[in-house]
Amino acid sequence: xxxxxxxxxxxxxxxxxxxxxxxxxxxxxxxxxxxxxxxxxxxxxxxxxxxxxxxxxxxxxxxxxxxxxxxxxxxxxxxxxxxxxxxxxxxxxxxxxxxxxxxxxxxxxxxxxxxxxxxxxxxxxxxxxxxxxxxxxxxxxxxxxxxxxxxxxxxxxxxxxxxxxxxxxxxxxxxxxxxxxxxxxxxxxxxxxxxxxxxxxxxxxxxxxxxxxxxxxxxxxxxxxxxxxxxxxxxxxxxxxxxxxxxxxxxxxxxxxxxxxxxxxxxxxxxxxxxxxxxxxxxxxxxxxxxxxxxxxxxxxxxxxxxxxxxxxxxxxxxxxxxxxxxxxxxxxxxxxxxxxxxxxxxxxxxxxxxxxxxxxxxxxxxxxxxxxxxxxxxxxxxxxxxxxxxxxxxxxxxxxxxxxxxxxxxxxxxxxx
Amino acid sequence: xxxxxxxxxxxxxxxxxxxxxxxxxxxxxxxxxxxxxxxxxxxxxxxxxxxxxxxxxxxxxxxxxxxxxxxxxxxxxxxxxxxxxxxxxxxxxxxxxxxxxxxxxxxxxxxxxxxxxxxxxxxxxxxxxxxxxxxxxxxxxxxxxxxxxxxxxxxxxxxxxxxxxxxxxxxxxxxxxxxxxxxxxxxxxxxxxxxxxxxxxxxxxxxxxxxxxxxxxxxxxxxxxxxxxxxxxxxxxxxxxxxxxxxxxxxxxxxxxxxxxxxxxxxxxxxxxxxxxxxxxxxxxxxxxxxxxxxxxxxxxxxxxxxxxxxxxxxxxxxxxxxxxxxxxxxxxxxxxxxxxxxxxxxxxxxxxxxxxxxxxxxxxxxxxxxxxxxxxxxxxxxxxxxxxxxxxxxxxxxxxxxxxxxxxxxxxxxxxxxxxxxxxxxxxxxxxxxxxxxxxxxxxxxxxxxxxxxxxxxxxxxxxxxxxxxxxxxxxxxxxxxxxxxxxxxxxxxxxxxxxxxxxxxxxxxxxxxxxxxxxxx
Numbered sequence: 004x005x006x007x008x009x010x011x012x013x014x015x016x017x018x019x020x021x022x023x024x025x026x027x028x029x030x031x032x033x034x035x036x037x038x039x040x041x042x043x044x045x046x047x048x049x050x051x052x053x054x055x056x057x058x059x060x061x062x063x064x065x066x067x068x069x070x071x072x073x074x075x076x077x078x079x080x081x082x083x084x085x086x087x088x089x090x091x092x093x094x095x096x097x098x099x100x101x102x103x104x105x106x107x108x109x110x111x112x113x114x115x116x117x118x119x120x121x122x123x124x125x126x127x128x129x130x131x132x133x134x135x136x137x138x139x140x141x142x143x144x145x146x147x148x149x150x151x152x153x154x155x156x157x158x159x160x161x162x163x164x165x166x167x168x169x170x171x172x173x174x175x176x177x178x179x180x181x182x183x184x185x186x187x188x189x190x191x192x193x194x195x196x197x198x199x200x201x202x203x204x205x206x207x208x209x210x211x212x213x214x215x216x217x218x219x220x221x222x223x224x225x226x227x228x229x230x231x232x233x234x235x236x237x238x239x240x241x242x243x244x245x246x247x248x249x250x251x252x253x254x255x256x257x258x259x260x261x262x263x264x265x266x267x268x269x270x271x272x273x274x275x276x277x278x279x280x281x282x283x284x285x286x287x288x289x290x291x292x293x294x295x296x297x298x299x300x301x302x303x304x305x306x307x308x309x310x311x312x313x314x315x316x317x318x319x320x321x322x323x324x325x326x327x328x329x330x331x332x333x334x335x336x337x338x339x340x341x342x343x344x345x346x347x348x349x350x351x352x353x354x355x356x357x358x359x360x361x362x363x364x365x366x367x368x369x370x371x372x373x374x375x376x377x378x379x380x381x382x383x384x385x386x387x388x389x390x391x392x393x394x395x396x397x398x399x400x401x402x403x404x405x406x407x408x409x410x411x412x413x414x415x416x417x418x419x420x421x
Numbered sequence: 422x423x424x425x426x427x428x429x430x431x432x433x434x435x436x437x438x439x440x441x442x443x444x445x446x447x448x449x450x451x452x453x454x455x456x457x458x459x460x461x462x463x464x465x466x467x468x469x470x471x472x473x474x475x476x477x478x479x480x481x482x483x484x485x486x487x488x489x490x491x492x493x494x495x496x497x498x499x500x501x502x503x504x505x506x507x508x509x510x511x512x513x514x515x516x517x518x519x520x521x522x523x524x525x526x527x528x529x530x531x532x533x534x535x536x537x538x539x540x541x542x543x544x545x546x547x548x549x550x551x552x553x554x555x556x557x558x559x560x561x562x563x564x565x566x567x568x569x570x571x572x573x574x575x576x577x578x579x580x581x582x583x584x585x586x587x588x589x590x591x592x593x594x595x596x597x598x599x600x601x602x603x604x605x606x607x608x609x610x611x612x613x614x615x616x617x618x619x620x621x622x623x624x625x626x627x628x629x630x631x632x633x634x635x636x637x638x639x640x641x642x643x644x645x646x647x648x649x650x651x652x653x654x655x656x657x658x659x660x661x662x663x664x665x666x667x668x669x670x671x672x673x674x675x676x677x678x679x680x681x682x683x684x685x686x687x688x689x690x691x692x693x694x695x696x697x698x699x700x701x702x703x704x705x706x707x708x709x710x711x712x713x714x715x716x717x718x719x720x721x722x723x724x725x726x727x728x729x730x731x732x733x734x735x736x737x738x739x740x741x742x743x744x745x746x747x748x749x750x751x752x753x754x755x756x757x758x759x760x761x762x763x764x765x766x767x768x769x770x771x772x773x774x775x776x777x778x779x780x781x782x783x784x785x786x787x788x789x790x791x792x793x794x795x796x797x798x799x800x801x802x803x804x805x806x807x808x809x810x811x812x813x814x815x816x817x818x819x820x821x822x823x824x825x826x827x828x829x830x831x832x833x834x835x836x837x838x839x840x841x842x843x844x845x846x847x848x849x850x851x852x853x854x855x856x857x858x859x860x861x862x863x864x865x866x867x868x869x870x871x872x873x874x875x876x877x878x879x880x881x882x883x884x885x886x887x888x889x890x891x892x893x894x895x896x897x898x899x900x901x902x903x904x905x906x907x908x909x910x911x912x913x914x915x916x917x918x919x920x921x922x923x924x925x926x927x928x929x930x931x932x933x934x935x936x937x938x939x940x941x942x943x944x
Contacts, residue, residue: 015497016480020456040422042516042545047431048459060776064426070546072422073520082422089424106454106517109483139456140483140517348477348504367461367473374471 014346020139021147041105104136162206171217174389242306278397295319433553448507513541575662594650604825671731724811726754806842
């Protein structure tokens with residue numbers, strides 16, 4: 004393990020809660036509905052984080068707790084039953100309904116598991132009910148996906164069939180690309196979790212080899228292990244290096260020869276390196292500060308340093324699972340400063356003191372930093388864009404080079420005044 | 422429990438943030454979990470603000486709940502005060518913290534600070550954003566003017582005469598995330614100054630706590646947005662005798678009425694009465710012949726109370742439209758909206774459910790929708806032109822150019838913003854009309870895109886439903902062909918009316934003649 008510097012920080016944080024992950028999860032599984040049991044704040048959060056107004060009736064909503072629901076819990080259960088009935092009458096095409104716990108529902112200890120169980124009996128054969136918590140007192144941003152996936156695991160049937168299971172939401176086009184490359188490598192039985200249809204859950208068992216696509220799935224990994232799945236240890240498929248090692252780890256697990264691996268992957272690497280060049284030119288030697296939010300920060304730091312030659316000032320992460328991240332941490336340069344947790348004010352002090360060329364941060368902080376003359380990249384874009392894989396390495400670099408390039412254009416004088 | 426897919430208003434603490442972020446030298450400590458920090462992006466992304474909102478979130482976590490969350494609150498208050506050195510501190514809680522009852526306001530008051538502390542109690546499970554903003558501004562005003570209560574006499578609106586200076590007024594209500602507030606303030610100040618009236622304080626937008634203490638230096642208050650400022654204006658009237666205005670200066674008639682009201686209250690002679698009609702281009706543009714086609718255009722209006730009522734008046738009296746629907750999501754202003762709707766012979770729609778609004782819009786078959794960004798989307802789906810007149814805010818509602826809604830320039834902006842989409846609607850009609858000409862190039866679509874302007878689509882999409890309906894009405898070939906010839910913007914209405922007529926008369930098949938019969942029947 005490289006000698007990285009681990010730090011912990013506590014204080015006021017500036018991050019999204021786990022409910023935000025509904026924004027990409029509901030798009031991944033178009034036959035599912037996400038019903039948050041929470042407050043007007045929860046409803047407002049999701050619609051604001053989604054960034055755009057909704058263009059049609061959305062597949063997520065909030066059962067907003069009102070004063071009378073807080074008075075007695077029995078009522079709250081009945082009320083939720085009523086809301087769910089209305090919803091299913093309105094949206095008969097829904098196959099899976101996620102009951103998503105929130106801060107207020109957790110604090111009043113609303114038992115969503117029991118509600119889900121009752122509803123499962125009532126709507127047997129029509130709709131499945133699953134519950135998990137996306138509350139901000141327990142989860143940060145991407146951890147919401149961890150909760151949602153963990154909640155689905157008990158519904159996955161057992162099978163001893165040998166397969167490669169990609170775990171973590173991927174953009175559909177990236178998923179197709181990965182399956183094609185695995186096919187070329189000779190791994191043909193590849194499935195994804197979450198699947199594109201909530202009802203088409205992959206079967207799992209002792210011959211399931213799990214390859215994580217996202218670094219924020221600690222709980223899901225634990226439960227998959229309990230079901231006998233083997234977890235393939237690898238860095239995450241961000242950038243050429245990470246993706247190559249990721250493919251390599253899978254190839255090794257499936258006993259694909261190194262020769263075959265290089266035959267398939269090398270052309271991809273060469274092409275991707277070529278595409279990366281123009282971004283590297285801009286990013287090289289620039290100093291990077293990553294604020295915590297998505298748990299992708301460590302992988303991004305590894306990519307931006309190793310492949311784009313950026314200098315790392317500080318790598319923030321809301322939560323660090325050293326075991327899950329060990330392959331990534333091994334690839335980081337010595338003396339990388341990792342900070343787990345946040346004191347947003349102190350961290351911003353360090354940002355200003357260190358005078359970075361680029362800060363990766365949440366949307367609440369981006370414009371204020373820009374106004375201070377510091378270029379930024381919003382972290383939420385990382386979870387909405389297809390950035391995984393060798394072929395996407397240049398696109399991933401582009402997310403970071405673009406603000407710098409734009410800054411350069413706007414501050415330079417290229418046309419002479421005639 | 423209320424099923425909500427989308428909401429017009431945020432929770433009340435977001436209203437409090439709007440007040441805090443609008444002002445200077447204020448800090449708001451909000452007892453809230455980490456997810457609530459999303460609210461910062463409303464200001465930094467939608468309003469494009471270059472500063473963070475002056476808010477410290479305690480971001481308590483589940484593991485803190487077993488321990489001492491009150492200590493966490495105090496730690497955050499202490500750090501925020503040391504770091505930001507506010508002149509006034511707001512302390513409150515969001516929905517989750519309300520449940521754990523740490524009473525952060527009381528805790529703050531026990532910490533021995535010199536500065537005024539406003540304890541905000543905003544019930545998150547019954548109230549919404551605008552109420553929260555109003556309550557915060559009211560509590561802040563009360564707290565900062567408390568000391569001046571006993572010593573002060575009632576303020577006469579005529580005091581400026583005794584003091585031998587120009588009359589002074591306060592402009593109350595403009596805030597961040599309010600619709601075009603930034604520019605309305607400039608416009609209103611300009612109008613007042615032309616009349617020889619000085620602005621004492623604008624609040625909350627741009628004001629500091631010191632400015633709030635100076636409110637009583639003015640003679641009267643201008644209540645510019647009732648949703649935010651009415652409670653404060655009422656309190657200032659009750660306690661300091663300060664009169665406040667009721668007219669919202671949106672549209673020509675209301676702007677003139679507003680100027681009259683201000684003059685009357687101040688007992689200031691209005692010298693340029695005749696000039697006022699010519700200050701805006703709206704009256705002439707509306708009168709000029711090419712606006713003839715605006716006559717009787719069917720308009721559906723939905724928004725916050727202030728803007729919806731104003732829009733109804735302008736639509737009816739200044740542009741000659743027919744208002745076919747009026748509604749608001751501002752429950753606090755339901756009474757006024759209902760009264761206006763009654764005058765217009767329509768039923769007011771008071772709801773926070775955008776799907777209900779969309780249904781009402783569909784039924785009213787308008788030719789123009791004036792609504793929020795959500796109604797813009799609904800109208801787009803229905804193929805109806807739309808102009809946005811109200812919050813909730815979208816980044817498009819904070820234009821780079823000067824673009825008020827109030828006063829003379831506001832009326833100009835409104836004329837352009839409402840009439841241009843209609844003209845594009847006409848363009849759409851022309852495209853529809855000429856699409857069979859050989860010169861017509863496929864793909865020449867206007868901004869409304871491929872929506873239900875095509876008769877075939879209307880018929881096809883509804884066909885199944887119709888055939889299955891118990892009346893079993895069927896459109897014959899000749900009926901369909903005739904319907905195609907009807908201009909798209911009234912086609913929906915004609916279709917509904919014809920079917921209504923067919924049901925009424927027990928006619929099972931609609932032919933071209935049925936269309937004409939129905940037309941005669943309903944005319």
